[in-house]
Amino acid sequence: MAADYNLTWRLFDQQQACPSVLDGVSLVVNCAGPFAETAPWLARLCVECGVHYIDIGGEVSVVQQLLQLDASARSHGVAIVPACGLASIATDCLAQALLKKLPTPTHLRFAVEYCHLPCRGSVESVLLALLGWRKGLSVAAGSLRTAVLSLGCLPLSRRERKIEVSPWGSKTIQVGFDGQIRHATLFPWPDAFCLYPSTQVANIESYLVLKPWEIRVLKMVPYMSPFLQLPLIQRSMLARLPANYVPKFPIGGQNRIWAKAISGDHEAQGWLTHKPGQHMSGYDFTVFGVLAVAKRMLANRDHPVGFCSPAQVAGDDLWHDIVNTELWVDSQ
Structure with a gap:
C-alpha cells in the first residue's frame, strides 16, 4: 500500500519499539486492532518520544490504561486521544x-x-x-x-x-x-x-x-x-x-x-x-473523523495535552469536517 501511494513506511512491533522508530514523526494514528494488543505500548512509546497519539479504538479496558498515562503525557507535552471513531x-x-x-x-x-x-x-x-x-x-x-x-x-x-x-x-x-x-x-x-x-x-x-x-x-x-x-x-x-x-x-x-x-x-x-x-x-465515519482530528491537531499545535477527548484537541465544531454530517439541538 505504501508503494502504491509513494509513501514511506516503517515496520516494527512491541519488541522492536524504540525511540528511533518515531524519528521525524509528530503524530501517530493507531488503526491497528485489537487495540488491547497495540495501544498501551504504542502510546507509552509516543509519550517517551514526545509524539502525539490518537487511535480509533474504544475498548474500555484500553481507554483506562491510556488514562493512566495522563500525568506523564502532560509532562512531555503529548496529547493522548483515544476512541476517535x-x-x-x-x-x-x-x-x-x-x-x-x-x-x-x-x-x-x-x-x-x-x-x-x-x-x-x-x-x-x-x-x-x-x-x-x-x-x-x-x-x-x-x-x-x-x-x-x-x-x-x-x-x-x-x-x-x-x-x-x-x-x-x-x-x-x-x-x-x-x-x-x-x-x-x-x-x-x-x-x-x-x-x-x-x-x-x-x-x-x-x-x-x-x-x-x-x-x-x-x-x-x-x-x-x-x-x-x-x-x-x-x-x-x-x-x-x-x-x-x-x-x-x-x-x-x-x-x-x-x-x-x-x-x-x-x-x-x-x-x-x-x-x-x-x-x-460507521467505518466510513471513523475514517473521515480520525483524519479530521489529525489534520486539526497538525494545523493547530497549541492544543491541550494529556488525556483528551477529540473535541478538546480538535474543537467542538469538528463535525463540520466530516463529509455530509449534520448536527442539531432542541432544548426544552
Missing part, C-alpha cells in the same frame, strides 16, 4: 453542543444507532459469524475479533462522578429518531471515561440501539461469561470467525447518534447524523 467523536461534539444550551447539566445520555434501515444488527452479526456465516454481516472482521475478546466486559456508566458497572441488558431506554421509537441498552462505550474530562458532568450513560431480541440475548451473557472467557473457548471462537469479507451496509443507511442533557426540570436533546440521501457506514 464514530461513537466518541459524535458524542463529544453533541455533548459540547448541549452544554451551550444547558451549561450545567447533571446528566448526559447518549445512544448510537449504526443503521436506521433494516439490516443484520451487531449482536446478530456476531452470532452468525460464530456459526461460520459471512454474507450480509454488518460488522467488520476486526470488530468481530474485538467483540469476542471483550466478552468479559460489562456495560458501565459514570454515576455521581464514580464508575458504575451494570449487568448486560439491565438498563434500557427508548430513543426517538424522526418520530420513530428505538430500543437501546447500556453498552460499554468509553464515553464515561473519554468525555468526563471535557464536560465534568457527574452522570454519563451511553447506549446502543439494538433489536429487542438482541437485548434479550445480551441479558444471558452474565450466565455464560465465565465459560466464554476460557482461553480454549476464545481461541475456538476466534478460529471460527470469517476473515475475508466486506461488511454489508444498506444503501441509504445512516448512522444516527442521540444525546440528552438534563439539569433539574430542564433538558436539551441533540442528534448527529448524515444528510438525507447520503450513504455512510
